[in-house]
Amino acid sequence: MKCSLDFALENKEGETMYEIIVVGGGHAGCEAAYASAKKNHKTLLITSNLKNIADMPCNPHIGGSAKGIVVREIDALGGIMGKIADKTHLQIKMLNKAKGPAVQSLRAQGDKITYPKEMLKTLQEQKHLEIKEAMVEDLIVEEGQVKGVILENGEKIESKIVILTTGTYLKADILVGNTRTRQGPHGERPSNFLSDKLREYGFQIIRLKTGTPQRIDRKTIDFSKTRVEPGDNEYLTFSFDLEPQYKIEDQIPCHLTYTTEETHRIIRENLEKSSMYGALDDIEGIGPRYCPSIEDKVVRFSDKERHQLFIEPESRYYDDMYLQGFSTSMPKEVQEKMVHSLPGFEHAKILKYGYAIEYDAIYPTQLKNNLETKILENLFTAGQINGTSGYEEAACQGLMAGINASLKLEGKDPLVLKRNEAYIGVLIDDLITKGIRDPYRLLTSRAEFRLLLRSDNADQRLRKYGYEVGLIDQEQYNRLQEKEEKIQQLHAYLRENKLKITKEVEETFQKEGFQVPNATMTYEQLLRRPEITMKWIENFIEIPYKKEIKEQVEINLKYEGYIAKAYKEAEKLLKLEKKQIPDNIDYDKVRNIASEARQKLKEVRPTTIAQAIRISGVNPSDISILSVYLKKEYGKNE
Numbered sequence: 001m002k003c004s005l006d007f008a009l010e011n012k013e014g015e016t017m018y019e020i021i022v023v024g025g026g027h028a029g030c031e032a033a034y035a036s037a038k039k040n041h042k043t044l045l046i047t048s049n050l051k052n053i054a055d056m057p058c059n060p061h062i063g064g065s066a067k068g069i070v071v072r073e074i075d076a077l078g079g080i081m082g083k084i085a086d087k088t089h090l091q092i093k094m095l096n097k098a099k100g101p102a103v104q105s106l107r108a109q110g111d112k113i114t115y116p117k118e119m120l121k122t123l124q125e126q127k128h129l130e131i132k133e134a135m136v137e138d139l140i141v142e143e144g145q146v147k148g149v150i151l152e153n154g155e156k157i158e159s160k161i162v163i164l165t166t167g168t169y170l171k172a173d174i175l176v177g178n179t180r181t182r183q184g185p186h187g188e189r190p191s192n193f194l195s196d197k198l199r200e201y202g203f204q205i206i207r208l209k210t211g212t213p214q215r216i217d218r219k220t221i222d223f224s225k226t227r228v229e230p231g232d233n234e235y236l237t238f239s240f241d242l243e244p245q246y247k248i249e250d251q252i253p254c255h256l257t258y259t260t261e262e263t264h265r266i267i268r269e270n271l272e273k274s275s276m277y278g279a280l281d282d283i284e285g286i287g288p289r290y291c292p293s294i295e296d297k298v299v300r301f302s303d304k305e306r307h308q309l310f311i312e313p314e315s316r317y318y319d320d321m322y323l324q325g326f327s328t329s330m331p332k333e334v335q336e337k338m339v340h341s342l343p344g345f346e347h348a349k350i351l352k353y354g355y356a357i358e359y360d361a362i363y364p365t366q367l368k369n370n371l372e373t374k375i376l377e378n379l380f381t382a383g384q385i386n387g388t389s390g391y392e393e394a395a396c397q398g399l400m401a402g403i404n405a406s407l408k409l410e411g412k413d414p415l416v417l418k419r420n421e422a423y424i425g426v427l428i429d430d431l432i433t434k435g436i437r438d439p440y441r442l443l444t445s446r447a448e449f450r451l452l453l454r455s456d457n458a459d460q461r462l463r464k465y466g467y468e469v470g471l472i473d474q475e476q477y478n479r480l481q482e483k484e485e486k487i488q489q490l491h492a493y494l495r496e497n498k499l500k501i502t503k504e505v506e507e508t509f510q511k512e513g514f515q516v517p518n519a520t521m522t523y524e525q526l527l528r529r530p531e532i533t534m535k536w537i538e539n540f541i542e543i544p545y546k547k548e549i550k551e552q553v554e555i556n557l558k559y560e561g562y563i564a565k566a567y568k569e570a571e572k573l574l575k576l577e578k579k580q581i582p583d584n585i586d587y588d589k590v591r592n593i594a595s596e597a598r599q600k601l602k603e604v605r606p607t608t609i610a611q612a613i614r615i616s617g618v619n620p621s622d623i624s625i626l627s628v629y630l631k632k633e634y635g636k637n638e
Contacts, residue, residue: 017158018044020405021149023136024165025053027391028383028398030119031079032163035402037129038078039470041409044157045123045131046149048169049188053131054084054119056391057168057185058212059322060110060314063238065095066442067392068105070423072458074392075239078471079399080122081392082238088114090313091231091251101555102451103444106238109231109254113315137193139379141201146379152193161405163380165398168210170195170360170385175209175275175283176353177331185212185357195360202375204363207284208439209276210389211293213326214339215352216311218319225344226255226311240459241476255311255344259294259326262341266334267298275329275356283358286438291389293327293356294338309342320351329356361387364431365604370404370414371397371428374605380405386431389439396424403469415469418577420449420570421461433604433614451559451566456551460484486549487556494523494553499540508539527557576610579627582634583607590629597622 022033025047033045047053062085063071075082089108096103123129140148140156148158172190174181184190199205231251235244272278274295292300297307310324328335332353339345364386366374371386373379382401383394404414417425426447431440444450453461463480466472498520499505509516514531523541526532534543534554543550556563587593587601597618606612613623 017148018042018130019159019409020044020161020163020402021046021157021159022163022165022402023149024167024169024383024385025050025055025131026165026167026383026394027054027081028165028167028394028401029163030054030123031074031081031395031398032165032380032382032402032405033129033131034080034123034126035078035399035471036163036406037126039403039406040128041406043129044159045129046134046136046151046157047131048133048135048191050120050131050133051116052186052188053123054116055186056110056112056115058210059312059324060112060115061107061312062089062110062115062391063105063107064392065103065105065107066423066444066447067390068095068107068238069453069455069458070392070396070427070442071106071238072240072455073422073424073462074396074399075241076458076462076466077399077403078466078469079395080119081395083242084115084118084122085110086237086239086242087245088118089246090316091253092236092246093232094236100451101454101456101559105444105455106236108238109252109312111315111317113317135189135191137191138197139201139376141376145377160409161378161380163382163398163401163405164194164385165381165383165394165401166191166194167384167394168357168359173358175280175329175356175358177273177275177329177334178280180275180280180282190359198362203366203373205360206363206387207358208286208361208384208387209283209356209358210291210439211327211329211354211356213294213323213328213354214335214350215314215320216323216339216345217349217351218313218321220347220349221311221321222344222346223255223311226257229254229256229310240463240480252313252316254313257309257311257343257345258306259298259309260306260341260343263294263338264298266337266341267295267330270330270334271295271299273331273334289438289441291327291441293329294325295328295330311344326354327356328354330354359384361385363387363435365433365435367432369416369428369432369607369611370408371401372404372408378408384439387436387440388427388431389441393427393440393442396427400424400428403471407469415465417462417465418574419447420452420566420573422458423447423453426453429611429614433606433611434616435604449566449570451562452570454555456548456555483549486545487552490543490545490549490553491524491556494527494557496522497541498522499526505540512536524557527554528560530558573610576613577608579609579630581606581608581612581626581630585630590626593622593625594619601626 019041020036020043022029022045033043037043071082085108088111092108095105095107135152136149137152138150139146146162150156169184169190172184195205230253309326312322312324314320314322335353339348371380380401382397419426447453467477500520506516534550587598600615600617604615
């Protein structure tokens with residue numbers, strides 16, 4: 001492992017100290033450490049096990065609905081998840097291709113061996129970054145400010161800022177049947193004391209739960225009884241900077257199967273043996289609503305005859321197949337019966353049994369919009385410790401925490417992405433404003449401006465921010481500007497040139513069953529017709545631009561009215577975002593607002609009227625009263 005102690009600062013006692021310490025080497029920690037180090041801040045990444053850097057304890061896929069857009073946003077800002085995924089995936093596809101561009105999203109099946117290796121290599125080669133194997137048990141806190149960390153051996157390491165990205169390791173318990181075992185996802189030692197220390201410092205600690213299904217020996221599955229799910233037959237990348245790193249024909253397929261009536265019978269008859277349904281009576285954690293266990297699916301959706309399950313490879317280098325959608329906390333002997341009831345799995349060998357994992361997290365309304373905590377200054381948190389689920393949700397928080405910790409060191413304003421600018425902005429705003437009940441998962445339905453937050457335009461939305469904070473270099477930014485110029489050029493060309501309706505042109509339209517235009521029309525007008533595509537227009541003219549340029553112009557023209565409406569709605573939001581609420585406001589002095597609204601406002605302490613409106617329990621009448629009070633007392637919101 002590369003060592004960079006030469007850059008470390010020296011405190012007055014001569015001990016090594018850092019500017020930023022990142023605790024945890026998962027997807028959030030990797031992004032946070034990379035961002036802060038790339039911004040030339042002396043960074044230490046502490047992980048309990050070097051082998052767990054960028055680990056994928058659950059499904060090894062990257063992306064998915066909404067999540068794939070987040071990965072592109074991470075890349076646009078200068079993060080690394082998309083690039084690592086592009087270099088190491090087993091297959092990639094665009095989801096929802098038959099639907100509109102607002103919901104289309106990339107999904108790649110990652111490799112559990114090569115993805116972490118490539119991530120570790122990237123971190124080790126990054127200047128100003130050191131990696132240390134250790135367990136953090138406490139923070140150095142002086143007068144409400146974090147000054148570093150304390151390891152389990154009592155060693156103190158000082159820093160100006162600490163970022164906690166501890167994932168599911170805070171007091172982690174593995175749940176299978178009626179057994180509870182204190183350990184991490186792979187049997188590692190969890191962090192048994194840090195969450196207690198955080199509680200002592202004043203944090204509200206909550207208990208959450210997630211789970212994972214079985215891993216099956218590939219050689220024992222009868223794939224003839226399943227449906228093949230291949231990768232797309234076109235080259236795709238998460239990153240705006242990399243060319244495709246794979247061959248289409250080398251992609252490894254996934255497969256699809258379904259639960260059966262027998263599967264459901266076994267689950268119903270053994271329900272009390274599941275950890276979550278009676279086998280353990282001391283479970284506090286709430287599981288993810290949008291990624292439920294198979295027990296939850298059978299109980300909650302009892303009218304469904306079957307549930308789909310995806311059979312996904314974990315790596316090119318071993319035979320474990322991941323049974324997506326079959327997460328469970330049943331005893332092992334019941335899991336055997338459940339698996340053998342599936343088509344193609346009659347003789348399947350289980351290599352690793354499913355389990356649930358329960359862990360501590362902090363309630364996220366205790367965070368500012370830059371992911372610094374309100375309880376302790378100079379302490380940032382990111383990832384599952386904030387109550388989210390998913391590698392992508394964790395990675396984007398880690399990136400934003402790393403950026404904002406660095407900006408604070410530099411005496412600059414934080415980077416806060418708005419809801420109309422990025423899914424990342426939606427996620428963070430939801431966490432700090434609404435809080436959570438169960439592990440938070442990003443969905444396209446959470447974004448009211450999703451037509452603006454598309455996979456195809458993430459670089460145009462966010463790369464300028466990456467450039468401004470120093471994670472995007474001049475060459476990358478120049479490519480964005482060149483791309484935007486070409487989009488304008490192509491749009492102008494289509495607007496200024498016309499298609500003459502000749503006999504040959506009429507025949508081309510009639511051949512496709514399209515209505516022939518009554519008169520000469522511009523190519524821009526033609527492309528606005530729902531049945532006409534850019535590719536079809538190339539029957540008449542040559543368009544010497546890359547696919548991404550043509551795609552942007554086509555989307556912008558076809559959805560112009562909807563996009564304009566979305567921007568108009570976003571402008572209303574921006575006006576409300578400009579109406580600031582003073583940090584020192586005393587909500588007890590705001591008379592006549594509802595008691596629930598007062599309590600929620602005091603808990604969240606929104607920074608703008610727009611954020612206050614989004615708080616659950618704060619009604620329009622409360623907002624009106626608050627606005628009048630601000631105008632009277634502070635001269636605000638005029």
